[in-house]
Amino acid sequence: MSMKPLLFQAGALTAVVEDAEQSFPFECCGFLFGLITPAHRHIEEILVVHNQVETNAARRFAIAPADYMRAERHAVATGLTLLGIYHSHPSHPAVPSIHDLRVALPMFSYVIASVHAEGLVGLRSWQLNVDSIFSEEPILNFIPTPWLHY
Amino acid sequence: MATLLIPTPLRKFTGDAGAFESQATDVAALLTDLAQQHPNIRQHLFDDSGELRSFIRVFVGDEDIDALSGTATALAPDTQVSIIPAIAGGSTHL
Numbered sequence: 001m002s003m004k005p006l007l008f009q010a011g012a013l014t015a016v017v018e019d020a021e022q023s024f025p026f027e028c029c030g031f032l033f034g035l036i037t038p039a040h041r042h043i044e045e046i047l048v049v050h051n052q053v054e055t056n057a058a059r060r061f062a063i064a065p066a067d068y069m070r071a072e073r074h075a076v077a078t079g080l081t082l083l084g085i086y087h088s089h090p091s092h093p094a095v096p097s098i099h100d101l102r103v104a105l106p107m108f109s110y111v112i113a114s115v116h117a118e119g120l121v122g123l124r125s126w127q128l129n130v131d132s133i134f135s136e137e138p139i140l141n142f143i144p145t146p147w148l149h150y
Numbered sequence: 151m152a153t154l155l156i157p158t159p160l161r162k163f164t165g166d167a168g169a170f171e172s173q174a175t176d177v178a179a180l181l182t183d184l185a186q187q188h189p190n191i192r193q194h195l196f197d198d199s200g201e202l203r204s205f206i207r208v209f210v211g212d213e214d215i216d217a218l219s220g221t222a223t224a225l226a227p228d229t230q231v232s233i234i235p236a237i238a239g240g241s242t243h244l
Contacts, residue, residue, distance in 0.1 A: 027240060027241070053238075059240050060238070060239070060240035061238060061239060062236070062237065065207050065209060065214065068237060069232060072157065072158065082159075087240075089241040090241070091241075092242060097242040098242070099242075102205075102239075103205040103235070103237070104239075105157075105159035105194075105235050106160075107161075107162055108159045110239075
């Protein structure tokens, strides 16, 4: 099953990258809001939330239930759809881990930012397919530079 | 009448409805009612033994049912109940 590509509003893309870079060496996380059009999943804005993991926050993230409820209320208030989650993988590739897969939900986009001390090195998005396996969704307006490793 | 709020990623299984209303008087009956009327959501809420999946939380108002009486938590009329999926993950290495 081919996945519908993501198209980020420029400010939303910048906000994800800034959160990933500023949170380094710890994982950041947040919600993605937007609209599903015939051609794209259009990310209009993001909501940065606190990574509630207190130990090992460089390798894990978790979002509090209260923040999840806040995200659902934000979607209602703005008329946007809660389209997914973003988080960072400090010093690791932008591919889902077994920890990401374990609690992944259908229909959500999982945007992962690979970030090193020097800054962002990769940004990829994934969604569960009908077999509950992560399948990549292209991000149309993120152009990796040639030196990016992931 | 209790109102159950369905999280966005599970609305595919409720015909895009964001809320489900029921006359159930406790959480277990409410979730059973939901799964009977929308059978495709069952596998996302319950494991093979019929227990609520560990990554699904249920809140009555602003309180986690784990801090109340679990799925036996009674529902007063007009109670709002929320299904909250655990959102977590991380990179591969410890």
